[in-house]
Amino acid sequence: MKPSIQVQNLSFKHQNDTIALQNISFAVTPGSRVLLIGSNGAGKSTLLQICAGKRLVPPGSVVLLSSDVFQHTPEGITHLSTEWAMNPVVRGDILVSTFLDSVGGYRHKERRDILLSILDVDLDWRMHQISDGERRRVQLVMGLMAPWDVLLLDEVTVDLDVLVRHELLLFLCKETEERQATILYATHIFDGLEGFPTHLAHMRAGAFVEDPIPWSPTGPSSLYTVALNWLREDRKFRDETAPSNRGPRKGEETRDSETFYKKYDYAH
Numbered sequence: 669m670k671p672s673i674q675v676q677n678l679s680f681k682h683q684n685d686t687i688a689l690q691n692i693s694f695a696v697t698p699g700s701r702v703l704l705i706g707s708n709g710a711g712k713s714t715l716l717q718i719c720a721g722k723r724l725v726p727p728g729s730v731v732l733l734s735s736d737v738f739q740h741t742p743e744g745i746t747h748l749s750t751e752w753a754m755n756p757v758v759r760g761d762i763l764v765s766t767f768l769d770s771v772g773g774y775r776h777k778e779r780r781d782i783l784l785s786i787l788d789v790d791l792d793w794r795m796h797q798i799s800d801g802e803r804r805r806v807q808l809v810m811g812l813m814a815p816w817d818v819l820l821l822d823e824v825t826v827d828l829d830v831l832v833r834h835e836l837l838l839f840l841c842k843e844t845e846e847r848q849a850t851i852l853y854a855t856h857i858f859d860g861l862e863g864f865p866t867h868l869a870h871m872r873a874g875a876f877v878e879d880p881i882p883w884s885p886t887g888p889s890s891l892y893t894v895a896l897n898w899l900r901e902d903r904k905f906r907d908e909t910a911p912s913n914r915g916p917r918k919g920e921e922t923r924d925s926e927t928f929y930k931k932y933d934y935a936h
């Protein structure tokens with residue numbers, strides 16, 4: 669089967685020269701649900717942004733749905749991240765129904781209505797008068813209503829209540845099974861996720877520790893235990909190979925900032 673996501677020798681540096689990805693190669697077949705697991709800063713969001721065609725990468729290094737994702741971003745790719753909710757536009761005084769129509773909701777009424785029900789969204793809500801979790805639900809209706817072939821999810825279920833999150837995960841599983849769509853999902857929350865992934869990908873310092881491995885919820889360890897062990901190994905690996913300055917500093921002289929703030933500390 670032709671992969672829906674094919675990444676070859678991908679490396680990426682941010683503008684300040686921080687190396688975010690190092691020589692990543694992997695392929696994902698249609699119908700897969702791949703969980704990206706890695707510590708903060710491991711490169712998950714950067715990889716998802718690149719797969720969404722949002723960052724310039726060498727031609728041919730990231731091919732989704734048989735098309736170079738940056739040069740000719742194919743139809744059917746949806747990237748949902750937490751940044752969306754920070755945009756003042758989606759916190760403005762606008763009715764949810766108007767908002768959804770403004771992004772083409774009228775074209776996908778059937779799917780939109782299924783999602784309104786799963787995500788328990790009221791079309792009469794006003795975007796500036798709803799909670800963070802409610803706004804997240806509107807984002808998910810918006811992002812998922814047009815049928816997608818590849819879904820790139822960056823921690824967007826974080827503020828959903830557990831019932832809505834559960835229903836959403838069931839919907840996503842159904843979509844991948846019935847339409848052979850593919851999901852790459854980066855998260856740190858493993859509660860209730862046991863039956864979701866078909867594969868786990870372990871990212872460490874911008875690289876894949878190994879190819880995505882098949883996951884079965886009936887195995888000996890829980891997802892949480894696997895993730896915890898991987899992250900412990902990563903921390904040990906980092907401390908042995910590239911000790912960092914993180915944590916308290918021993919024997920350090922007083923910093924200028926301490927001297928300054930102590931001088932103007934009127935609280936005592």
Ligand SMILES: Nc1ncnc2c1ncn2[C@@H]1O[C@H](COP(=O)(O)OP(=O)(O)OP(=O)(O)O)[C@@H](O)[C@H]1O
Pocket residue numbers: 682683684686687688706707708709710711712713714715
């Ligand atoms: N805009 C940026 N400019 C410079 N460096 C960045 C930028 N965004 C991320 N980085 C760095 O790139 C590396 C990968 O970051 P990335 O956000 O992809 O990690 P992540 O695995 O998604 O982390 P988290 O779990 O915290 O979301 C980190 O070293 C991070 O400090």
